[in-house]
Amino acid sequence: MCEVPVPVSLLKKSYDEELQKTAAAIRHQLAKGGERPYREVLDVSCADGQSKGMAPNTFMRQVLAACLYPELLQDDSLPVDVRQRAESMLGACDGGSVGAYSDTCGNDRVLASVSEFISRRDGGLAADPKHTHLYITSGHQRGLMVILKLLACGRGQTQQQPAVLIPEPHPHTLPRLLDVIGLAALPYRLQEDRGWGLEKTELQRVIQAAGGRYNPRAIYIPNPGDPTGHVQDRRTIRQVIEFAAEENLLLLVDEVYQDCVFGEGCEFLSYKRALFEMGPASSGAVKMASFNSLSNGTLGECGLRAGYMELVNFEDAVLPFVEILLMGDISPPVIGQVGLDVMARPPCPGEPSYSRYIQVEVMCCKNILRENAAKGRSLLNSLPGVNCPPVRGGVYLYTHLTLPQVVGIHAGLVYCQRFLEEEGVCLGLTECGDSSAIGTCCYLRICILMPTHKLCDLLRRLASFHLRFLLRRLASFHPLNLLPSEAPGVISPAHP
Template identity: 50%
Template structure:
């Protein structure tokens, strides 16, 4: 879709509004196709909420150096783990309609919503329930994949894109473009079929499939709660409650000497932290991506067996205390 949307140079070059923080590969992908990144900040203090005023600010600031044509959303949030409310989704759709923005919605963690009282609602569903004023006007591309979430079949790699309100000629061109660029392996297509058309009651594999999915969901929810409780108990760590997705995204308050050391090495402080954790404990986490200046985070995956998570948390806890001591004011 980006190849279809991105065009122009200078002030006419396509701009794409993207959240901060965001998936770590997104900025690289946009730069590769020649898009201008137009960042908007999610409010960490409000549970990573998307605030209307911030989208307006980002859009206004972008005009004059690019032409904003698309708005990227991830719901549930990556890596923040927040789940948008219906009210929030409706406002985003209204904003896109008013500003004539193409919606690019990443919904790969739609099956991973476990926050109390939380429900995943697709942008397409909300769009169609808002009436013809929006349902026949707003252009939308939504994405899902077997490589993420409960299925977690990272080795198979298959997914799909659904287009809404896109011109038929563009649809034909998009399908042609996809056929030349993407060839999903047969095994991946089989797994994708299972995801969108799971075994039904009476099918030989229904009981086993249902039990495996249920076990994964329970484990994910328990792991997210366990990791959150553990992390907020560490000195210098704060974390918003996670309500969806497979990551937990704690904020680190690191000693000034650690920040100075990172800068002298040409790194962000959370990158230094993550690299040191890998070197010392063999635990691989992601550093924060596209975040506010002097704000540091790590991204920890919790879609893992509970016993494995406990080992990871133990290693992380001992490393964290050692790291703080190593770079304390008295070091």
């Protein structure tokens, strides 16, 4: 008998919100002059690299500065290609100002840059207007939300709850988004012992188990994986596309970490390129929405709020509804669109800013990710009860933590809260869905998009804490007398 899928919000319990509340309380204490063995809280649960000390890209910031303050265009200290880019962007804005609205779907100049970027990425594959449609959005989740709302509204006369297949593990923000919109989340399991690989048989299992209770409408695919850091190969991508065609599912492809592939022998292959390589039977039939963002990856401009969404093989009758839902924003942030244009159209060889942009800053960021992943895995895998699988892309170390039974039913939360209180570091946390492991097994999400010296300091603190934590619990824990200071949500002074 097939296991009936359970909405992921019921299947797994995330304690990220609880930890964020604790982190906020500690920050408040520090601001009031409270004494702690640290001066600030470092949040490594999210992919905001600049909050962790990563420097912004120079060309990006120079263009933004000149667009915001056009008097700088007369300043010879700015490279000529910066001034040319800023003049071109201002010329594409209404009134020659980034303070004016753009079109709801994005500035035409930026849309053209994104279209050319996709074509270069996919080996010259053109964005055929008969099959594809581009939209600039205020972050990739805004575009995802629009498509999910369309799926939720299109349930028709059926009493089945519309559902989306999502990976297990999944991005930590995804379940709440689905819950708010009213879509069930049907988890398909990635295989940890195979580098978080995906098999078509697992997808078929989920569809069969859904039975008559759910109406699967789409499958969500993050590639590179978020938070697992796996990178799908051509075989896997083709199998997923074939599965989507067989089950008439919309492909929701999250590709925000496409420029963060650093594993040896790995390369990013877009779902769109793989789709069109499979020939007309698939390229003209399978519907796909793909997403990218300025917030994630090597540029990491989270605060500018810009991304794009490409729709493939959507019916013309659906497109007006996409625009209607996007109209709630009036227009995407224009200064974010300037940043997106830089991402899509970086300096070219021979231009003054090319060497620093590509060879110094972008490649430096990738090298930092590669080095941090190696250092992090080496240290974590040396600790008792810790296993960090290989990471080939993305910005996280997704780490399996197994704690002794004596720690208690909220072991993962107690562990992360004590680490936060004693060392000032906020980890991402997900409890295991297996009921036999709840309380003793969890996954830690650690962002590695930060200067290497900061990561090394974090790792030293984590290793020291981990051993202290295990020794204290094994020596003093009594299963019927959980210390009040270790109850979830309670902050107590750090102790040695």
